[in-house]
Amino acid sequence: MFDRLIEKFTQTPEATRATNLKEWADSIPETIRIKDIAPRCGCRAVGVIQKIRIDPRAGTGSVEVTLDDGTGRLLARWLGRSKLNGIALGKGLEVEATAGDHAGDELVVLNPSYRLMPGPDGG
Amino acid sequence: MSTTADAVKRLLVGSPKSSGELEHTLLPKVIALPVFSSDPLSSNAYATQEALLVLALAGAAGLNLILPISIAVATLLVIVVTSYRQTVRAYPLGGGAYRVAHENLGMYPGLLAASALLIDYILTVAVSITAGVEAITSASEALHEHRLGLAFLFIAFVTLVNLRGVRESGTLFAIPTYGFVLSIYLMIGTGIVRCLGGCPLAESAGRDLPVAAALGPLLVLKAFAAGTTALTGVEAIADGVPAFRYPQSKNAATTLTAMAALSISMFLGISWLADHTGVIYTALPLGQRSVVAQVALAVFGGGPLFYVIQIMSAAILILAANTAYQDFPRLSSILAQDRYLPRQFMNRGDRLVFSNGIVILALLAAMLIYIFDANLTRLIQLYLVGVFISFTLSQTGMVIRGRRLKPPGWKRTAMISGFGAFVTGAVLIVITYTKFPEGAWVVIAAIPFAIYGMRSVNRHYQEVGRELRRPDRRPTDRRPGNQHMVILADGINLATARAVGYATSVASSDLEAVTFDPSSSDAWRRAIPDIPLHVMRPGGSRTGSLRAYLRAKRRELTPNDFLTLLVPEVLTSRSLLEVLKNLGLTRLKASLLDEPDVQVMDLPITEDKGDHASLEIQQPLRNHVCVLVSGVHNATLQAMEFAETLRPTDIRAINFGLDPSSSERLGDQWLEHGIPHPLEIEDSPFRDIGSSLTHYVRQFKADGTKRVVTIVIPEFITPKRRHRLLHNQTALTVKSRMLLEEGVVVVSVPYHLHD
Structure with a gap:
C-alpha cells in the first residue's frame, strides 16, 4: 500500500496520466497495447484521441487521428476522406487494421475500421 | 514558468492533473454532504439565537414562541428543499437559481439571481471567516488586535486547500463538519435524556427581562425572518450538481434530502433545548455566551464536552466559507460559458478546479473584511438578502417551468414551489425592510452594478462575435x-x-x-x-x-x-x-x-x-508556419492569408483543444470554409497551451538559420482599452513562452474590431 502511495507522490503528472490511460485501455477486451504491436500484424488497438489532423487540400484529402493508450502512440490515417463523424478529443477510439511501420516513435495504420467509445473520463 | 516558481507551486497546490482525471475529482455523497452542507449546517450555530434575540424584546411571553417559530422555519426549509430537489433534477448542469431564472423568467431575472448569489458567496466567506475569528479572539483578548491578520490567514488557508482540488478540500474539511454534527446530536440527545427528570436550567434562565415591545404580528414576523437564517446555504447543492458522482442529479437530490434532515433536526433540537433550559439572549450586555454555548453548558455542565461544542462551532463557522469556495467558482464558470463573465473563469487550473474563480473570491472576501474591519455585527447585516432573492426567483422559475413543460405531477410540485416562493418573497421583504438601514442597502445597491457589468460583458462578446463573422470583412478571395x-x-x-x-x-x-x-x-x-x-x-x-x-x-x-x-x-x-x-x-x-x-x-x-x-546573412531553407486558431472566423482567415504570403515550406493551423467537446465542430467549420490548409487539433491534457506549444514547435528542431518556425497569432484589437483584458490572454502567454525558443519567430496579425 505504501509503495502505491510513494509512487503516487513521486510520479510526474505525465506518468500518472499514462498509468490511468493504460488502466482504461486494459479494461477494454480483445485489444492490444500499442507498444506490443508488431509491424505488419493484424491487430485491434484502442486509445484516447490525442490529436486530430484534417487535410482538405486539393485532391483526395486525409484525416489523421493520433491515439494514446499510455504505452505509446498510434497514428491512424484515412486517405481519400476529409471527415470522420463523431471524432473529438478525449473520446476513445478502437481501430482494427494491419499495422504499418513505426515511423519515428509513432506507429502508423492506414484506413483502419474504427469504433468510437467513451474516453477514460466517461465523456 | 521558471523551475523555482514551478517547484513552489507544486509544493503548495500539488502537481498538475490531466483533464482525463476529472471524473476522479467527482465527489461521493459522503464527502459531498459535508462539502455542500457546511454552510447550511453552520447556520444552526446561530439561527435559534437570531430568533431569540428578536423575541426577547417582547419579554418572557415572546420567548414562549421560539418553538412554534422554529417549526415554521423548519416547514419553510422542507418546502424550499422540495423545490430545489426538482431544480436539481431539471438542471443537472448546476447553476441553481441563476439557470432556473434565466431559462424560465428571462435574462434580467437570471442576472439578478446570479448577482445575488455571487455577492452572497463573497459574503458567506467574509461572514464565516469573521465569525470564526471572533470565536477565537473572544477566547483570547490578546488576539483581538490581530483579527484582520488572522482573518487573512484563514482565507489564505482555505484558498490554498481549495486550489489543491475539490476532493482534497472536501476530504480535509469533512472531518470537522461531521464532528460538528455529531457533537450537536450528542448535546441534543444528552439534553433530552436529562430533561426526562426535569430540565437543567441555563445560566441566563430566569434573568429579569424587561418588555421593550408589544408581542404583535410584526414582531413575530421579524423573529420568523431572523430564524430563516437556518435556510442559508440550501442553494449550494443546486449550484454544484456537476461536482457529484454519476448519476449526478440523483446523488445531488439524495444529498439535499440528507442535508435537510440534518439541518432540521439540529435546528429543532437546539430550539427545543433552548426553550426548555430557559435560555435568554438579548442584545445587551455584551460578552454573553452564545445560545448554543449556554445550552451546552447547561446540558454538559462545563465538562470537556462543553469545550468540544465550542471548538466544533468555531470550526464549522470557518468551514462554511468552504461551501462558497465550491460554488462561487462554479457559478462564475457557468456565467462565463454563457458569456456573462470573462472567459478566463472557465479555465480549469492544474488541479481541475476553476482557479481564477477561487482567487477572485478570496480577494473580494478579503477586501470586504478589510473594509468592514472584521466587524461581524456589521457584516452579518449584509447577509440573507441575496439568499432570499435567489430562493424566490428559483422557486418562481420552477413554477413557470412546471406550467410550461407540464411534467407528470407538476401541479403538486408547482403548488409547493409557488407557496415557497410566496413565503420566501415575504421574508425577503421583511429582511429588506428591517436590515436596510443597517447595511443591507450595500447589497441592494451593489446588485444593479453587478447586473450592468455582466450585461456589458455579454454585449461585448456578442459584438465581437458579430464583427468576426461580418461577411463584408471576410477575406474571401x-x-x-x-x-x-x-x-x-x-x-x-x-x-x-x-x-x-x-x-x-x-x-x-x-x-x-x-x-x-x-x-x-x-x-x-x-x-x-x-x-x-x-x-x-x-x-x-x-x-x-x-x-x-x-x-x-x-x-x-x-x-x-x-x-x-x-x-x-x-x-x-x-x-x-x-x-x-x-x-x-x-x-x-x-x-x-x-x-x-x-x-x-x-x-x-x-x-x-x-x-x-562575422555576421553572415542567411536565408532560412525551411520555414514552417503555424497559425494558432481558436475558431473559424475573419481573424483566422486573415491570419491564414498572411501566412500564405510568407513563402513558407508548409502552413498548418493548430488548435490546442482546451474545450474538447468543440473540437468536432471546429473541424466541420474548417471544411465548410474550404481553407486549403491542414488543421491540427491537439489535446493539451494539462490545459497549458504554453507547454503544449513548446513541445509542438520543438519537433521542427529549428535552429534559427536554416530552419525557422513562424507562429502566427491572430489577435482581436478592441476599440476600448478596458475590453482588451477580455481578449488575447492566450496570445500573451504564447508570446512570452516562445520568446525563449530557439529559431521561433512570432507574429501578431491584429484584427481590428469596429465599434
Whole structure:
C-alpha cells in the first residue's frame, strides 16, 4: 500500500496520466497495447484521441487521428476522406487494421475500421 | 514558468492533473454532504439565537414562541428543499437559481439571481471567516488586535486547500463538519435524556427581562425572518450538481434530502433545548455566551464536552466559507460559458478546479473584511438578502417551468414551489425592510452594478462575435496581396542579421529598414547595401515617429497587401526578466498593435554571439508556419492569408483543444470554409497551451538559420482599452513562452474590431 502511495507522490503528472490511460485501455477486451504491436500484424488497438489532423487540400484529402493508450502512440490515417463523424478529443477510439511501420516513435495504420467509445473520463 | 516558481507551486497546490482525471475529482455523497452542507449546517450555530434575540424584546411571553417559530422555519426549509430537489433534477448542469431564472423568467431575472448569489458567496466567506475569528479572539483578548491578520490567514488557508482540488478540500474539511454534527446530536440527545427528570436550567434562565415591545404580528414576523437564517446555504447543492458522482442529479437530490434532515433536526433540537433550559439572549450586555454555548453548558455542565461544542462551532463557522469556495467558482464558470463573465473563469487550473474563480473570491472576501474591519455585527447585516432573492426567483422559475413543460405531477410540485416562493418573497421583504438601514442597502445597491457589468460583458462578446463573422470583412478571395517588410534595426547584430535573412526570403522586392541610431548607418550600408536604411530623426516619441512612418508606407499599398514590422531582439539571458529590462521595446510593440493593418513580427535570439564582421546573412531553407486558431472566423482567415504570403515550406493551423467537446465542430467549420490548409487539433491534457506549444514547435528542431518556425497569432484589437483584458490572454502567454525558443519567430496579425 505504501509503495502505491510513494509512487503516487513521486510520479510526474505525465506518468500518472499514462498509468490511468493504460488502466482504461486494459479494461477494454480483445485489444492490444500499442507498444506490443508488431509491424505488419493484424491487430485491434484502442486509445484516447490525442490529436486530430484534417487535410482538405486539393485532391483526395486525409484525416489523421493520433491515439494514446499510455504505452505509446498510434497514428491512424484515412486517405481519400476529409471527415470522420463523431471524432473529438478525449473520446476513445478502437481501430482494427494491419499495422504499418513505426515511423519515428509513432506507429502508423492506414484506413483502419474504427469504433468510437467513451474516453477514460466517461465523456 | 521558471523551475523555482514551478517547484513552489507544486509544493503548495500539488502537481498538475490531466483533464482525463476529472471524473476522479467527482465527489461521493459522503464527502459531498459535508462539502455542500457546511454552510447550511453552520447556520444552526446561530439561527435559534437570531430568533431569540428578536423575541426577547417582547419579554418572557415572546420567548414562549421560539418553538412554534422554529417549526415554521423548519416547514419553510422542507418546502424550499422540495423545490430545489426538482431544480436539481431539471438542471443537472448546476447553476441553481441563476439557470432556473434565466431559462424560465428571462435574462434580467437570471442576472439578478446570479448577482445575488455571487455577492452572497463573497459574503458567506467574509461572514464565516469573521465569525470564526471572533470565536477565537473572544477566547483570547490578546488576539483581538490581530483579527484582520488572522482573518487573512484563514482565507489564505482555505484558498490554498481549495486550489489543491475539490476532493482534497472536501476530504480535509469533512472531518470537522461531521464532528460538528455529531457533537450537536450528542448535546441534543444528552439534553433530552436529562430533561426526562426535569430540565437543567441555563445560566441566563430566569434573568429579569424587561418588555421593550408589544408581542404583535410584526414582531413575530421579524423573529420568523431572523430564524430563516437556518435556510442559508440550501442553494449550494443546486449550484454544484456537476461536482457529484454519476448519476449526478440523483446523488445531488439524495444529498439535499440528507442535508435537510440534518439541518432540521439540529435546528429543532437546539430550539427545543433552548426553550426548555430557559435560555435568554438579548442584545445587551455584551460578552454573553452564545445560545448554543449556554445550552451546552447547561446540558454538559462545563465538562470537556462543553469545550468540544465550542471548538466544533468555531470550526464549522470557518468551514462554511468552504461551501462558497465550491460554488462561487462554479457559478462564475457557468456565467462565463454563457458569456456573462470573462472567459478566463472557465479555465480549469492544474488541479481541475476553476482557479481564477477561487482567487477572485478570496480577494473580494478579503477586501470586504478589510473594509468592514472584521466587524461581524456589521457584516452579518449584509447577509440573507441575496439568499432570499435567489430562493424566490428559483422557486418562481420552477413554477413557470412546471406550467410550461407540464411534467407528470407538476401541479403538486408547482403548488409547493409557488407557496415557497410566496413565503420566501415575504421574508425577503421583511429582511429588506428591517436590515436596510443597517447595511443591507450595500447589497441592494451593489446588485444593479453587478447586473450592468455582466450585461456589458455579454454585449461585448456578442459584438465581437458579430464583427468576426461580418461577411463584408471576410477575406474571401484566395489571392492575397504582397508582403512588404520593414526591419526595425537597432545597430547591427546577429538578431538583425537573422531578421534580414528572414525578410529577404519572404519579400526580397519590397524591403527596407529603419533605425533610431544614426551612428550605425554607415556600417549598415557597408554590410547590407541592398536594403535601404531610413534613419529616424532624433527627438519626439519613437513610437509616434515610427507610427507616422508606417502610416505613410501603408498609404502606398493596396488593401490586400500586408505590411509587417520586423523587430529583431537580442536577449542576453534565458530569462523573462529580459523583457522587463527592455520595457521600451515591449511598449512599442504593444502600442503598434493599435495600428490598423500593420503586423508586428518578433525575432528574438537569446545571446549575441559574435561581432559585425562575422555576421553572415542567411536565408532560412525551411520555414514552417503555424497559425494558432481558436475558431473559424475573419481573424483566422486573415491570419491564414498572411501566412500564405510568407513563402513558407508548409502552413498548418493548430488548435490546442482546451474545450474538447468543440473540437468536432471546429473541424466541420474548417471544411465548410474550404481553407486549403491542414488543421491540427491537439489535446493539451494539462490545459497549458504554453507547454503544449513548446513541445509542438520543438519537433521542427529549428535552429534559427536554416530552419525557422513562424507562429502566427491572430489577435482581436478592441476599440476600448478596458475590453482588451477580455481578449488575447492566450496570445500573451504564447508570446512570452516562445520568446525563449530557439529559431521561433512570432507574429501578431491584429484584427481590428469596429465599434
